[in-house]
Amino acid sequence: MQTPFFLGPRLYFRPLEREDAPRLATFVNNPDVRRNLLTHRPMNAGQEVAFVDAMAASQRDIIFAIALRDGDRMIGTTGLHELDFRSRRAIFGLLIGEPSEWNKGYATEATRMVVDYAFGTLNLNRVRLEVLENNLGAIRAYEKVGFRREGLLRQDHYVDGAYVNTLVMGILRSEWQPLTATK
Ligand SMILES: CC(C)(COP(=O)(O)OP(=O)(O)OC[C@H]1O[C@@H](n2cnc3c(N)ncnc32)[C@H](O)[C@@H]1OP(=O)(O)O)[C@@H](O)C(=O)NCCC(=O)NCCS
Numbered sequence: 001m002q003t004p005f006f007l008g009p010r011l012y013f014r015p016l017e018r019e020d021a022p023r024l025a026t027f028v029n030n031p032d033v034r035r036n037l038l039t040h041r042p043m044n045a046g047q048e049v050a051f052v053d054a055m056a057a058s059q060r061d062i063i064f065a066i067a068l069r070d071g072d073r074m075i076g077t078t079g080l081h082e083l084d085f086r087s088r089r090a091i092f093g094l095l096i097g098e099p100s101e102w103n104k105g106y107a108t109e110a111t112r113m114v115v116d117y118a119f120g121t122l123n124l125n126r127v128r129l130e131v132l133e134n135n136l137g138a139i140r141a142y143e144k145v146g147f148r149r150e151g152l153l154r155q156d157h158y159v160d161g162a163y164v165n166t167l168v169m170g171i172l173r174s175e176w177q178p179l180t181a182t183k
Helices: 018-029 031-037 045-057 106-120 136-145
Strands: 011-014 062-068 074-084 089-096 126-132 148-159 162-172
Touching: 011 106, 018 031, 018 045, 018 074, 062 106, 074 106, 089 106, 106 126, 106 136, 126 136, 126 148, 136 162
Parallel strands: 089 126
Antiparallel strands: 011 062, 062 074, 074 089, 126 162, 148 162
16 A cells, blocks of 8 residues: 555555546546536546645645545545635545446445545534536435435536436534444
8 A cells, every 4th residue: 555544444545645646547538437527528647637736735625536446546636625624614526437346345445535534524414415417326325324415506517418406415424434343
């Protein structure tokens, strides 16, 4: 493991490095991935370097590379955004960028780890996310971790020729089950 920051059972989080930029570009340009990320412009490695630098400099964002402990390979990114230490809340984001690694429980594990970090380390009170209503795998993963459906933004995004609703989900500190309690 290189520069491990937070350990899960099968995954670990580490800082994103500039050297990760080409791999990030591979992730976010993949049509199957970007469909749910709502990106509509091609992203080159230089833009990804700028993204890594911007995230590192930002006081309102914390982003991690998600890597497999077995084989030490980065498979995605996750993080907290719009951090607000007055209202003690943030917005969660996640991508598993290698479709061959989908449906192995990695999103569920990574989400659980970020929630643990948000409440157990940052002392936040609430984490919120937005997900397309037809992204059933993501919704399933988030619900398994304890996120609840809080609202629906109707016809919020235009994807592949049709409008799609956005589901707003949230988890409160009082609903959090610490990782140590589930081991
Ligand atoms: C969506 C995404 C995060 C899911 O990651 P993942 O690692 O495959 O998720 P997990 O394996 O942890 O959990 C997915 C769950 O949904 C289920 N699932 C998958 N596809 C499903 C579908 N079409 N309908 C219902 N459930 C589905 C899986 O069976 C699994 O549940 P289970 O463990 O109870 O069997 C991943 O595909 C991804 O990053 N996609 C691109 C970017 C993205 O969508 N990011 C999220 C934006 S909010």
